[in-house]
Amino acid sequence: MLQQLLHVLEPESLGDDRYLGQNMHPKGFRIYGGQVLAQAVSAAQQTVADDRAIHSQHAYFLRQGNCSKPVHYEVERARDGGSFSSRRVVALQDEKPILVSSMSFQLPDDSFDYQPEMPADLIPPEELPSERQRALENDALNEDFMITDGEDLDVRMGVPINWREPQQIPGRLYNWMKTTGPVSDDPAVHRTLLTYFSDTMLLDAGLIQHGRSYRDRGLQVASLDHAIWYHADCRADEWLLHTADLERNSGGRTLVRGRFYTREGHHVATVMQQGLMRQK
Template identity: 40%
Template structure:
């Protein structure tokens, strides 16, 4: 763990002392920045850690964000990541450091390609391929953002989960570096109606100020992209983690970055699920800035078993 990570962890522990609520705000955002500040132990090898307060396995958004940091630190600074494709291979153990091994696949005239393998105890737990491209002019078009309420008019996540905290368990009290405001009803509310349209819409942003580092902002959005995406599958079936006997995990994850953005400014995460079958659910998501600019698109397939 880097010195910055140690200090941020100490600050976070002090913030949470004696509180039954999830820590939030700038100290938690600083901890996320430290979490993404990997230790370089060789030219193409990096090491990362998990937060002190973690569920039983490493959060998928964390390992994806850290792997993208490792890839980005071996790519030319003037080339920006435009896509990533990843597979979750094994559950990660949050008590064990994660080693990220970068393979410099290609450095072309316009594109740079990197492959990253995340390893624990000698086994691959995650694999990511990322492509970087130098900025150049070209054709332009984009989908329009859905018409939704402003984030300031919506309750905070803490306010929504207050009466359900006992069912949500550790997920209700874990530190939250991402501020989330639900546009559609969260799954633990809509499940009471037995299911709704396979859609989830939330406003998101880092709950504090991030440094002016383009790669960091992309990695924070990557981290956040795994937070509510599969909700769009579960809401269709009136089920949710903790409330029902749901077993699941992210299987693969793909992200395309279209335009520059800041992850500490509000962005709408508009998710939908076109299909679920064979104990797998597919979810797609679009990210829009507050002014309606489409900045990224995501697709994920997840393992979802709703047991009797």
Template identity: 40%
Template sequence: MPSEGHHLVQDLLDQLDLEALEQRLFRGSSRDLGGKSVFGGQVAGQAMVAATRTVDPAFLAHSMHGYFLRPGDMGAAIVYEVDNIRDGRSFATRRVQAIQHGRPIFSMLASFHVEESGYTHQMSMPDVAGPEELASHDELRHAWVDALDRVPESLREAVGREVAIDMRPVRPWNMLDPDKREAEQHVWLRAKAPLPDDQALHRAVLTYASDFNLLATSLFPHGVSFFSPGMQMASIDHALWFHREFAVDDWLLYSMDSPGAQDARGLARGLIFNRAGELVASVVQEGLIRQREQPR
């Protein structure tokens, strides 16, 4: 009998399997992860799938740059419109607009590249405990249940919501009772069940997963979280670069930091390594971290 993890992963794959409406026009559905609007990683992952389906399979995505323009409505379908900007001999470029209720909610440029040989260097992977030694986010949430009464009632469902990605923080951070710490964290992640052997799909799933935990890093020095009273958080933009092939159903280390925050915006960066210590992707995001009212 398939496990709950298999069901969650299959549901994610179903979300990413967009319906083709016309040439370069696709439709996707949303899942409620307990927030007030569509999870940004879902929109970015679906936009990546839409762009990929219009490109020759010899080309793989190597970067994406996206802007979150409006909150997504979880009760409505999202239409993805793809513009063919360029098809070259070694690079291809696509622009994707995610549309709801006649207005764009997300806009992305994605670049694709054929495989080439070239110079290689990278930063070293941090020396941290392995995932087998660590508790998952799902397990940690059960341990935090005694702090649930501090969370606004409208967000309590989000605390217990499980997702298709197994995430294991090296140094757990209790988002229901946050402490102040340096603006850095390391989280192991992988899909909770095996995925098809399709590199383009693995890149779409990592696009989805790369939006988890990242912006929260910019809150660490301030001892607040998404669940703190009056806190308003939202991704503003998201950039992702893929450096080599990888398997997102095997453990990847997401090493994140936040160089600074100002004007109600936080900047966060991430490097993603495989178990062999190879750098597979890099991420940068700026997001809204607005305190609308002071905690009592």
């Protein structure tokens, strides 16, 4: 499963800065947003010099993706400057955009360094069950849409939630994440995997604040836009702490901030996601 994921996250070049991406779960009810975000990053990276690493991605989800069809990516080389390269990527199905994304890549620079401390008093991953283990024990494994409970990732929730009967708790969640096996040393591969990780758990923080579930048929829940700032390299095959903190629920939308830390406390990425969360 992990090798399949790595293959999926490297879309095939069709020439002229066009790429074709396959789906990790072709029988799912929709394409997982993190897959499209990660494939867009991978496609754009292929048009940028190897010494320029992505430092930010800003994306809008426009349409629900169809798992039974591949995704086409068109990359626009907006600008290559002395230190930065900008790219625009459109993901399409049936010639209609399902995601638009702007990205910026940068040469290495170590001018300044500061970061907030990693949250303390968290349960370490070794003391938590994996989401796959929990799903199997609770007869809740969806073989066609396995994002956090598949065989490719090891995800361990610090605040486990029963989404069939959610209880109201503050919108502050965290999990530990890594791949289930080793990955190559290419930093670009690990940044792509972090992008894939980044779409998990965020809307959950907005929902659980009100004791509501994404399974609730009376709600409309969907990702609207997603931004990532990459601060430093990391390894996706070693434990990463992912925190999700609810910023605001208003206007039928939820806004959540995520942060990624290494096991040693190095803050490697920040995520913001706004999602649709409203009564039907």
